[in-house]
Amino acid sequence: MSIDKKNRHPYLSEGQAYELLRDALDEYDRALQHMPARIVIHKSSHFRDSERKGFLRALYEKGIRTKxxxxxxxxxxxxxxxxxxxxxxxxxxxxxxxxxxxxxxxxxxxxxxxxxxxxxxxxxxxxxxxxxxxxxxxxxxxxxxxxxxxxxxxxxxxxxxxxxxxxxxxxxxxxxxxxxxxxxxxxxx
The missing domain is CATH 3.30.420.10 (Ribonuclease H-like superfamily/Ribonuclease H)
Structure with a gap:
């Protein structure tokens, strides 16, 4: 995780965003034995392109289309x-x-x-x-x-x-x- 020096908000690289969502979805699957049909991500700061790309890659790999x-x-x-x-x-x-x-x-x-x-x-x-x-x-x-x-x-x-x-x-x-x-x-x- 990095900090934007301009506005002091933390942000994730593409790889970090991918790993975070992939791991969360793996844990969800382990607990409930299926993947969710829809994902909504709330963030208290703006999304960077790198974060969006990482999250979208994880969703694509897990077959989740609605986001x-x-x-x-x-x-x-x-x-x-x-x-x-x-x-x-x-x-x-x-x-x-x-x-x-x-x-x-x-x-x-x-x-x-x-x-x-x-x-x-x-x-x-x-x-x-x-x-x-x-x-x-x-x-x-x-x-x-x-x-x-x-x-x-x-x-x-x-x-x-x-x-x-x-x-x-x-x-x-x-x-x-x-x-x-x-x-x-x-x-x-």
């Missing part, structure tokens, strides 16, 4: 809501067919208010490889913000895919390069 590569990043763009409250949770603004803004926190109709303490920020969703619509991908991301059962909050800003990855990353920084990381998710709980 979506989605970058979920921060943005300084804000939308105005109706009246005194911020936009509704789930508000999505398509900028292009592959780029949009998604409010994962916001006003909730059931409460008739915004249950947060701070003005919510939307997520910028950018799709790099696309077999699903932007709207469908944002709907899934919104659903994944409600899956953190280790939290009493109704929703999170980030989908569980990125939230969990950050927490595992906090633990992984203590694993020596010579050690093989644990595969079981329960190890990281």
């Amino acid at each position: 979506d590569f989605v970058a979920i990043t921060d943005t300084d763009i804000r939308l105005f809501g109706d009246g005194d409250y911020p936009p509704k949770r789930g508000t999505m603004l398509a900028i292009t067919e592959t780029e949009g803004l998604l409010y994962t926190r916001g006003t909730v109709d059931f409460y008739k208010t915004y249950p947060g303490a701070y003005v919510p920020k939307p997520l910028k969703v950018t799709v790099y490889e696309q077999d699903s619509s932007l709207e469908s991908l944002c709907e899934k991301i919104l659903g994944l913000t409600k899956m953190n059962w280790n939290n009493t909050q109704m929703d999170g800003r980030l989908p569980i895919t990125l939230e969990c990855a950050r927490k595992i990353g906090d633990i992984m920084k203590y694993v020596r390069p010579t050690e093989k990381p644990q595969v079981s998710y329960s190890f990281y709980m």
